[in-house]
Amino acid sequence: MSSEPAILPRHVAIIMDGNGRWAKKRHLPREAGHVAGVAAVRETVRAAVDIGLENLTLFAFSSENWKRPKAEVGALMGLFRRYFNSDMNELVEKGCRIRIIGHRGRVAGDIHGMIEDAEKRSAGNKGLNLTFAFDYGAQEEIASAARELARAARDGRLDPETITPELFASRLFTSALPEPDLIIRTSGERRLSNFLLWQSAYAELLFLDVLWPDFGRAQLAKALETFAQRERRFGALNAEAVA
Numbered sequence: 001m002s003s004e005p006a007i008l009p010r011h012v013a014i015i016m017d018g019n020g021r022w023a024k025k026r027h028l029p030r031e032a033g034h035v036a037g038v039a040a041v042r043e044t045v046r047a048a049v050d051i052g053l054e055n056l057t058l059f060a061f062s063s064e065n066w067k068r069p070k071a072e073v074g075a076l077m078g079l080f081r082r083y084f085n086s087d088m089n090e091l092v093e094k095g096c097r098i099r100i101i102g103h104r105g106r107v108a109g110d111i112h113g114m115i116e117d118a119e120k121r122s123a124g125n126k127g128l129n130l131t132f133a134f135d136y137g138a139q140e141e142i143a144s145a146a147r148e149l150a151r152a153a154r155d156g157r158l159d160p161e162t163i164t165p166e167l168f169a170s171r172l173f174t175s176a177l178p179e180p181d182l183i184i185r186t187s188g189e190r191r192l193s194n195f196l197l198w199q200s201a202y203a204e205l206l207f208l209d210v211l212w213p214d215f216g217r218a219q220l221a222k223a224l225e226t227f228a229q230r231e232r233r234f235g236a237l238n239a240e241a242v243a
Helices: 017-023 030-051 063-067 070-093 108-121 139-153 163-170 217-228
Strands: 012-014 055-062 099-100 129-136 182-185 204-207
Touching: 017 030, 017 070, 030 070, 030 129, 030 217, 055 063, 055 070, 063 070, 063 129, 070 099, 070 108, 129 139, 139 163, 182 217
Parallel strands: 012 055, 012 182, 055 129, 099 129, 182 204
Antiparallel strands: none
């Protein structure tokens, strides 16, 4: 894209919010909003590939979403199946490497198989690292990492005094990815909702009023332009203040 900003984040993460409100505004059932949301995923991923992003993580289904009505959960699972069945060949052909982070033990067997197949088929790709946070909760992720380190210390395989933030991060689901530079949330809500809590320590946060089904190429490009204009200091002073 000729209009892409000079400074691209290495890792963009998106909380895809607003499907239900999008449908309600149009007097449609909530499932219609989720269907439109899948179309927004498709357009956003294609745009990310064209722009040349290295890493894109999408919050697809949270561990708290199991609390929703069974019919809605079933519809969401059905859409996940349809997306993977319809788009996987294109994603692989475009060079995307697919990862799914989250708790894999609660999903249906066929979805678990789709996840493993997608990761296996795309493992050698060198293009966009496309990660879906699916049945994911950051607090659960952090607790799991803590348990792993605690077991290692209990068994004498680890000196607790050697635990550093870097070591802890290596036990998270995202250990193979750089920390997100930019986290986008659609729908106007201004919270992280248990998404990448550890990893977002120095991420730039961008909250957009647009509902997720209305997000696409233009909105992603504008978000990247906003990111390029921000000054990231990571706790230090900027050059002007130092001078």
